[in-house]
Amino acid sequence: MENERPDVEAIIAGIKKNIEEAGQNIPEPSLSNGDPESMEYNLRLLNIYVQSRGGGSNLFIRFIRRFVLRALGLSGFHENIAKVLNELAKNKPK
C-alpha cells in the first residue's frame, strides 16, 4: 500500500454513492458562490466602487467606498477582486 497512492476519483465516487443511497443530500445554502443573485449584487457593488475610484477623495465618496467594501466582506480593494468576481459571475449556473 505504501508504494501506491489513493485513487481520489474512486473515493469520491464512493462518497457520492453513499450520499445517494442514504438519502443524505444536504440542501445548498441560500447564499453561496453559486447564487446568481448574490453574484450580480456583488458585481453591481463592485462597479460602483470602481467607478468611484476616479471621483476624488471627498467624504461622500469615501463613505460609498467603505460601504461597498463592507458589503463585499472585504477589508481592502485591489483590481484582482474585480477579475475574480467577473469570473465567478461568468461561471454561475444557468
Place this chain on the structure above:
Amino acid sequence: MKIAFVAPFYGAKAGGGAEAECRSTALQLAGRGMEVEIWTTCALDLSHGWEKNYYKEGIYLEDGLRVYRYPAAPLHAAKFAELNSRLIAGEKLTRAEEEQFMAMHVSSPDMLRKLAEKCSTYDWICFIPYLFGTTYYGSMLCPEKAVLIPCLHNEGYARMALVKELFLRTRKIVYNATAEMWLAVDLYGDSCRGRGVVMGIGIDTEFESSAERFRRIYKIKDPFILYAGRKDRTKNVHTLISYFSLYKKRRKSSLKLVMIGPASLPVPADMRNEIIDLGFLPEQDKKDAYSAASMLCQPSIHESFSIVIMESWVCGVPCLVHRNCEVTKEHVIASGGGLYFTNASEFAGCIDYLMENPDKASFMGKCGKKYVEANFAWQKIINRYCNEVFA
C-alpha cells in the same frame, strides 16, 4: 549567467502571490550562484495602488540583489476605472482602448528606457505576471530573451488582443500548473505549449512545525479543519463557512473550523464557538497550525497554484479542495493527497471519510508530501529553471 526579473511590484513587504513567487525564485536563483537583478516600480503593491510612490526612485540592495526602482506612469483614474469596469463586464475594448488600459496599468517609461539600454547585458529576462505594463511593454524590448511567468487566470483580461500578442512574442513561458498551460493554448494557440514549461512554485520542504505548540498557544484541543489565506468571498470562504455550519447542524462532532489569515467574513451567531478566526498569524504559528489540523480546506475556485496546500502536505496533512478549481483538483488527483467537493453533501461526505478513516487520511497526507518533494522542492525547481528554461 545573468538574469533580470521585471515586475510591477517587488519587495519583502509586497503582498500577493506573483510578488512572492518573483522574490523567492529570484533569491533561490541567486543562491545558486546566478547574478540576478530586479527591475520594478516605486509602488509598494497592488493593494496600495500605484498612483503614489512608496519607494524613492533609485538602485537598492535587498537581500543581496540589486533592485532598480522607477516611478510608474501617471494614472488617469477616471479613464482607467471606465476601461476597467468595461473589461470586468466582459466587454471587448478597441485596440486604442486596450493600449490606454495597459499604459495605465503599472507601466514605467523611465524603466523601459533604462532597461532598453541594459537588456543586452542579460542572458534572460523574466516578466511576471502577465497583466501589467511592465510585462507587456518590457517584453517588447527583448522578445528573444523574454521568459513570461504569466500566473494566468480564466478572466476577461486574458481575452485582450494585447495579451495574446504578449503570449505569442515571448521566447519561453513558465506555467504554475498544467491547467494554466491549457488555458493559454485555448486562448492563444498551440505554440504556447511548445514554448512552455509547467513548473509550479518552489516550496520549502524542510521547515519545522509543532502541533503541540499550536494547541498550547491557541488553547485549541478539539480536532479542526484549517483554512489558511485571505478570508473573503473571492476566495469562496463564505461557502466554506456555510457548508461547515450545515455540517455541524447535522453531525454531533467536536470538529471545529479554524481560519487564519487577513480580512474576515461574518460567522453565523450560533456557530461562533465552532468557527474560530485567529486572524493573521506569525509564519511559525501558521506552520504549526498545518501540523495540528485534521485537514486543510482550500475552497477557492481561482487558484493558479496554492502554496498553502503544498505547505500543508509538507506537514503530512490531507487537503480538501473545490472541484471547480482545475488547478487544485489537478494537484489532489495527481498526488492522492486529498479529496474534492462540489456541494454541501459532498463536503460533508469528504469530512466524514477523512475523520472516520484516520489511517487513510494520514496516508493521503504522506502522499501529498511525496508529491511536493518530487515536484516543488526548491532544488528541483531551480534545476528545472537551469535545464529547461535558461538552457
